[in-house]
Amino acid sequence: MSIVPPAAAGPSSAPAGSGVGPLLRGWREQRRVSQLELAQRAGSSARHISFVETGRSRPSEEMVLRLAEHLDVPVRERNALLLAAGYAPHYPETPLGDPSMDALREGVERLIQGYEPYPALVVDATYDVLAANRGIAMLLEGVPDRLLVPPLNAMRLTLHPEGLAPRIRNLRAWRDHLLAQMDRQIALRRSEPLRALYEEVAAYPVPDTDPEPAGGEELPGSVPSFALPMRIEHEGRLLSFISSISTFNTPMDVTVAELAIETFLPADPATVKYLHTLSP
Template sequence: MEADSSARHISFIETGRSRPSQAMVLKLADHLDVPVRERNALLLAAGYAPHFPETPIDDPAMAGVRAAMERLLAAHEPYPALVVDGTYNVIAANNGILMLLDGLPAQLLTPPLNAIRLTLHPEGLAPKIRNLPEWRGHLLAQLDRQLSLLRSPALKALYDEVAAYPHPEGAGHETVAAEAPFALPLVVEHDGHRLSFVSTIATFNTPMDVTVSELALETLLPADPETVTYLSALRP
C-alpha cells in the first residue's frame, strides 16, 4: 500500500512473472530503505541502467560537499570528528582526531587511513582504550549490521581482519556502560588523562549519489566535565 501497488502485482514481480518498471524498482527500494548502492544493483538485475552516479570524492563536482564537511569538522574542534566512506576509510579529520592518533606507528598512518583498523589494531588506539571489549563489541556489531544490508567484499574483508586481531597487552577491561546509561562511551587514555566520549553519526539526507550516500560524519562529544576541561585547554 505504501508503494501504491497491489499485492498481486508485487507477487508477480517477486516470482518473475512480471518485469517491474524502473520507477517501480526505485519506489520499492525507497520504501524498503535499500542503500543507494544496492538500488543500482536492483536496477541492473531488472535490466535497467544504474540510476545513481558514483562520483569520486576528489572530483571537482564534489567541491561543495568537501567544503561543507571541512566546515563541520572545524566547527567541532577542540573535540574529535572525522568523515568516513562506506568502508570506513577516512576522508577528512580535524585536529581533535589527530591528537588522539599522535604517536601511532607510521604504517598505520599511511593513507588510506581506516577508522576501524586504527581503532582496533593492537598497535593502534586499542591499547589506549580503557573499555576495549565493550567498544570492540560495539564496532563489530555495527559492521555486522551493515553486512546484512550490503554485498561489500571490502567491508567483509575489513570485518574478518579486525575480528581476528589479538587483544593487545595493556588494553583496559573497564566496564563503563553503567557510567553513561544513555550511550556507551569510548574511554581513551591520552597523555596521562582519561578522556570519555560519546559518538554521534550524521549522514546526508536524500542522497542522489552513491559516494555521498555512504559518507558519514562521526563526532565525538565529551561525556564528562574532565574531558571538556582538558580539551578546552588545548584550544589555541
C-alpha cells in the same frame, strides 16, 4: 586533514547474471517483509510482486525504484537492481574530487574543523577516513607510521593491537559496540569489502580483561549512563567521549549516500577542560 577521494568502490554484491526478481526477493526476505505487505506499501498487488520475483513480469523502472525505497535498499544497490531489470542507473556516483562536489567538501571540512578541539572525522562505506580534524590527530599521536599510511581505516586504527586499542580502557565494551555497528551495516548493504574488514578486525587479539585506568585513577563518576563512552588514555590522562554519527538526508548520489561524519563529544568536564588546554 583535507577530504581525500575514496578508493574506487567495489562492484555491487549482487550475483553476476541475476535477474531483478531474485534480487528483489532477497532484499524482501532480508527485511522480513511479506509480499502482501510490500505490495500494500508500494501500491501494488501481492500477485504482481510474486510475478516480478519469479520473472514472469518485468517491473517498470518506476516500480523498481518504488520497491527499493520501501525495502530500504541502499542507493548503490538500487542502481544494481535497475541494471538487473535492464534499465540505466538512476543515481550518479560523483568523485569527491569533482568540481561539482566543491561545496560539499568545503562544507564538511568547515564542519569538522569548527568542532575542534573535539575529535571529528569523515568516513566512507568501508570506514576509510576521508577527512579528520586536529582532535583526531591528537588521539592518533604515537600510533606507528605503518598504520597511518593512506587510506586510513577508522576500524583498523581503533581495534588494531598497535593502534588505539591498548589505550582504550573499556576496550572490550567499545569493541563489541563497533563490531555490532559493522554487523548492522553488513546486513543493510550486503558489502563484501565491509564483511572482509569485519572479519579482519574481529580477529585481532583481545585482552581477557580491560586495563586499569591510567595512573591508578578511578573512572570518572560523572560519565553519563545514557550512551556507552569510549574511555581512552592520552599522555597519562583518561579521556571520555560519546560518539555520534551523521549522514545526509535523502542522498541522490552514491558517493554522498555513503559518507558519514563521526563526532566525539566529551563525556565529562575533565575531558572538556583537558582538550581546551591543548587548543591553541
